[in-house]
Amino acid sequence: AQSVTQLGSHVSVSEGALVLLRCNYSSSVPPYLFWYVQYPNQGLQLLLKYTSAATLVKGINGFEAEFKKSETSFHLTKPSAHMSDAAEYFCAVSNNAGNMLTFGGGTRLMVKP
Amino acid sequence: EAGVAQSPRYKIIEKRQSVAFWCNPISGHATLYWYQQILGQGPKLLIQFQNNGVVDDSQLPKDRFSAERLKGVDSTLKIQPAKLEDSAVYLCASSLRGQRGRDTQYFGPGTRLTVL
Numbered sequence: 650a651q652s653v654t655q656l657g658s659h660v661s662v663s664e665g666a667l668v669l670l671r672c673n674y675s676s677s678v679p680p681y682l683f684w685y686v687q688y689p690n691q692g693l694q695l696l697l698k699y700t701s702a703a704t705l706v707k708g709i710n711g712f713e714a715e716f717k718k719s720e721t722s723f724h725l726t727k728p729s730a731h732m733s734d735a736a737e738y739f740c741a742v743s744n745n746a747g748n749m750l751t752f753g754g755g756t757r758l759m760v761k762p
Numbered sequence: 763e764a765g766v767a768q769s770p771r772y773k774i775i776e777k778r779q780s781v782a783f784w785c786n787p788i789s790g791h792a793t794l795y796w797y798q799q800i801l802g803q804g805p806k807l808l809i810q811f812q813n814n815g816v817v818d819d820s821q822l823p824k825d826r827f828s829a830e831r832l833k834g835v836d837s838t839l840k841i842q843p844a845k846l847e848d849s850a851v852y853l854c855a856s857s858l859r860g861q862r863g864r865d866t867q868y869f870g871p872g873t874r875l876t877v878l
Binding site: 653658681683685690691692693694695698700701739741743749750751752753754755 | 766795802803804805806807810818853855864866867868869870871872874
């Protein structure tokens, strides 16, 4: 069984500030971890994924995430928020038993000018 | 490269009516997924196809939902009869192989269903 918990359904930051979106996972086998972004009325777009290579993963639009096995975490960060980053962000987990993605509840990021 | 196509984008029906959604995956992708995303929640997998065979449909409410992927390309998802709680966005996704968890899933824009 696998599950994902995203702490904070809403996060608000000022433009230029650090973005930190939290994700904790539960998996009985080594996980693969993903961050997706969803803009209004659009589908999900992959930001980055962890597939057991480097623990620090760099993605698109300046985002990165670090896999920490001891903390079962995969938090998403970006050094400086931009207005265009305002969206819903989803963390998801899968494993080699299949390609079934289990998503967290999502975090809505708001960026203030 | 064309992305995952879905139609219609929006659908409004009354409860007990039937509705169908269509999905065309990225060319060459063997695996196709249907997800249900209720407002304020993350997507939940309904069914996964590998070519034209079902891999996982454990979360599909089979008394009212059905899906098919004839010829291993396009897919349709049907709800009959619809209930109020079926109001959601239905997302289709595809991946190249899907047999290993690391494969990236590419999502379509979704169909927003409102059941009145």
